[in-house]
Amino acid sequence: PKVSYKETITRSAKVQGKFKRQSGGRGQYGDVWIEISPLEKGQGFEFVDKIFGGAIPRNYIPSVEKGVRQACLEGAVAGYPIEDIRVTLCDGSYHEVDSSDMAFQIAGAMALRKAMMAAFPVLLEPIMEAQVVIPEEHLGAISGDINARRGRIMGMEVKGKMQTVKVEVPQAEMFTYASDLRSLTGGRGSYTMHFSHYDQVPHKAASVIINQYQATKKHEEEEA
Structure with a gap:
């Protein structure tokens, strides 16, 4: 089973994404400066165009946004979608001959991953x-079992000889819960579960996920 993780940021950053390639005839050139900053939880994605003075021609601005949005879908840290960020396009440069929609898409994606x-x-x-x-x-x-799953007990309610325990637990820790609950209660326990919200993965657990992704990515690149 796969967990639907997401990626986001906790600080702002301003970076350059520059794509320049020369091979024989016409080259490729796209150069952007973006600033990314965190949004409130659940705000999704915002793209703000603050280009002035023709630093990047107007017809290339949508290409930058397209590249940024594509990079957000692919993720930068562990391959999961990026959410709750504002991306501000604040500067850049272009080449009269070598600039193209594709070059600015690539520059936008490069900048987003770097940022x-x-x-x-x-x-x-x-x-x-x-x-x-x-x-x-x-x-x-x-x-004890809920605590071991990084869960929290939110409340309890007594009905006769039965207890209803309300808990919040990461989805990643619940894939074997049905069989584990049967074992712990001799088959007398039951549960219902639904999605509540997203929360930050603790550093230690996040490091394992990120390292696995980076190792897989490196292996795929070596195989290619």
């Missing part, structure tokens, strides 16, 4: 809200 690494990126993970119904005598075991 992400400079803006203290973090991974976000889906947090699930679950209601676990168990016999009262299993409360200690269930509480």
Whole structure:
């Protein structure tokens, strides 16, 4: 099972993305300066054009945005979509002959990936809200198990000899929960679960995910 992680940033950063290639005839040239900054959770993506004085011709601005948006879909840190960022196009340069839509798309994507690494990126993970119904005598075991899954107990409710425990747990920790709950309660426990919100992955867990992605990416590049 795959977890729908997301990437975002915690600081602002201003970087240059410059794509320049010369091979025989006509070359390729695109040069952009962007600033990225974090948005409030759930705000998605904003692109702001602050080019003035013709630093980049107007017809290339959509190409820069297209490159930035494509890079956001592909991710920069661990291959997951980037969300809740504002990208401001603030400067750049062009070449009368060698500049093209494609060159500015590539420059925009290069700048976005570079900016992400400079803006203290973090991974976000889906947090699930679950209601676990168990016999009262299993409360200690269930509480310990939820803690081990990086979960939090949000509340409890007693109904006769049964306890309903309300918890929030990362989705990544819940894939084996049905069978584990049966084992812990002798088959007498049940639960329901739905998506609640996204939250930051702790540094240690995030490092494992990022390192796995980087290793896979390096292997694929060597195979190509």
